[in-house]
Amino acid sequence: MKNTFPNHFLWGGAIAAHQAEGAWNVDGKGISVADVITAGSHQKNREITEGIISGKYYPNHEGIDLYHKYKEDISFFKEMGFNCLRTSIAWARIFPNGDEESPNEKGLLFYDNLFDELIANGITPIITLSHFEMPYHLVTEYGGWRNKKVIDFFVRYAETVLNRYKSKVKYWMTFNEINNIYGTENEFFSFVTGGLKYSEDENKKEVMFQSAMNQLVASARTVSIAKKINPEFEMGCMLAYVPVYPYSSKPDDVLLAQQEMQSRHFFLDVHCHGNIPNYIELSWERENITVDVSDEELRDLKNGTVDYIAISYYMSNTVTRETLNSETTSYQTSSVVVDNPHLLANEWGWQIDPVGLRYSLNELYNRYRKPIMIVENGLGAEDTVIPNEKIIDDYRIEYLANHITELKKAILIDGVDVLGYTTWGPIDIVSAGTGEMKKRYGFIYVDRDDQGNGSLSRSKKKSFDWYSNVIKTNGKDL
Numbered sequence: 155m156k157n158t159f160p161n162h163f164l165w166g167g168a169i170a171a172h173q174a175e176g177a178w179n180v181d182g183k184g185i186s187v188a189d190v191i192t193a194g195s196h197q198k199n200r201e202i203t204e205g206i207i208s209g210k211y212y213p214n215h216e217g218i219d220l221y222h223k224y225k226e227d228i229s230f231f232k233e234m235g236f237n238c239l240r241t242s243i244a245w246a247r248i249f250p251n252g253d254e255e256s257p258n259e260k261g262l263l264f265y266d267n268l269f270d271e272l273i274a275n276g277i278t279p280i281i282t283l284s285h286f287e288m289p290y291h292l293v294t295e296y297g298g299w300r301n302k303k304v305i306d307f308f309v310r311y312a313e314t315v316l317n318r319y320k321s322k323v324k325y326w327m328t329f330n331e332i333n334n335i336y337g338t339e340n341e342f343f344s345f346v347t348g349g350l351k352y353s354e355d356e357n358k359k360e361v362m363f364q365s366a367m368n369q370l371v372a373s374a375r376t377v378s379i380a381k382k383i384n385p386e387f388e389m390g391c392m393l394a395y396v397p398v399y400p401y402s403s404k405p406d407d408v409l410l411a412q413q414e415m416q417s418r419h420f421f422l423d424v425h426c427h428g429n430i431p432n433y434i435e436l437s438w439e440r441e442n443i444t445v446d447v448s449d450e451e452l453r454d455l456k457n458g459t460v461d462y463i464a465i466s467y468y469m470s471n472t473v474t475r476e477t478l479n480s481e482t483t484s485y486q487t488s489s490v491v492v493d494n495p496h497l498l499a500n501e502w503g504w505q506i507d508p509v510g511l512r513y514s515l516n517e518l519y520n521r522y523r524k525p526i527m528i529v530e531n532g533l534g535a536e537d538t539v540i541p542n543e544k545i546i547d548d549y550r551i552e553y554l555a556n557h558i559t560e561l562k563k564a565i566l567i568d569g570v571d572v573l574g575y576t577t578w579g580p581i582d583i584v585s586a587g588t589g590e591m592k593k594r595y596g597f598i599y600v601d602r603d604d605q606g607n608g609s610l611s612r613s614k615k616k617s618f619d620w621y622s623n624v625i626k627t628n629g630k631d632l
């Protein structure tokens with residue numbers, strides 16, 4: 155059997171502007187939603203403040219200062235053999251408040267320089283238009299994505315950057331982890347994905363669905379505009395793909411798992427098929443939820459379907475209707491989620507499941523028959539630093555090797571069409587969920603701690619050489 159990945163497979167890493175760039179108020183950048191979230195931890199939620207409050211610590215303000223250090227970082231990526239890098243454009247660098255008529259030239263220039271540097275080093279940029287960093291002004295003035303005006307603001311921003319970088323960037327995706335808006339009880343995800351802060355007296359689910367539909371319409375319009383700007387563009391959507399397993403073989407558990415999956419597939423059904431699935435329309439009817447989607451918007455959804463599906467994959471979830479007495483160690487995304495007794499978890503409770511990646515790729519490919527890109531996968535772990543010695547991160551190597559092995563099976567045995575694989579955080583960056591630095595994913599260590607101390611110097615971990623060799627052998631040596 156063939157033992158390497160397809161020719162031209164995209165190998166690289168993925169970061170997001172707000173977690174890496176820093177320079178939060180430099181060269182005309184506006185405040186983004188990420189700029190008003192303090193540091194937290196596994197035990198303590200990040201706090202979303204009303205504007206920026208002096209004396210509080212906001213780790214995204216400085217990130218890892220990639221804004222000034224990108225040349226050094228790109229030279230590391232080149233040394234590892236990356237042929238692609240996924241990152242995002244910070245919307246608030248281009249339209250500082252989000253509702254201006256014309257863009258901020260200095261912001262545009264930064265991404266010109268960044269993309270030029272990548273291309274000069276043989277690295278294809280893969281760009282997310284919105285990765286948890288909408289302008290904060292759109293939250294305070296318009297209520298975030300619940301407001302249809304935000305569709306027009308986003309499309310103006312998207313059209314601006316698609317035009318500007320039309321000869322530099324081919325692969326785009328619209329909204330990062332668009333489905334993370336779904337859980338209305340999760341304040342962090344509601345805020346970073348939708349700019350949403352719910353009041354107690356509103357129907358949260360209705361607001362969530364309205365915001366989600368507004369984003370899906372904005373995404374579809376962006377895809378249609380993109381194709382006019384450059385028919386060669388590859389336009390994708392992006393989902394947090396956490397497959398859901400039944401805890402037992404009881405039919406009720408199996409059905410529950412399938413229903414839980416609908417909260418993910420809803421977004422993909424719209425992105426890929428261009429219409430709202432029956433199970434969602436029926437749930438709106440049943441639950442008296444009114445969502446305003448005009449005929450024109452429905453037409454736009456139909457015309458703006460995506461070319462490929464991008465996913466993040468970190469873990470699986472397991473659900474049951476039964477009440478279990480076991481102590482929960484897993485990451486709770488819903489009240490029916492329980493520990494899978496067959497899996498171990500990382501220190502943040504994310505249950506590690508390489509086979510789940512193969513399972514997910516098959517599910518997605520059978521359902522949509524579109525090429526897939528894995529644009530996030532990795533292990534958040536605390537590294538032990540011994541002065542003047544290389545960090546030995548065998549746990550990270552093991553996690554990635556096991557996942558890439560399953561990815562290889564999905565491609566070579568199951569025939570899934572996978573375009574590329576970018577590990578999350580090839581260089582240590584600020585954790586989105588907790589704001590910590592100690593939740594590290596990188597092959598490159600960054601000297602910075604959870605309080606913002608450290609020289610920001612970069613150094614290679616053991617996994618650096620390992621991943622370089624994976625790329626060099628096109629996935630043969632793992």
Ligand code: BG6
Nearest residue numbers: 170331466534585586587588593
């Ligand atoms: C995804 C996000 O949710 O997971 C990233 O797209 C994020 O922005 C990544 O960093 C890992 O999560 P965390 O909380 O460990 O940073």
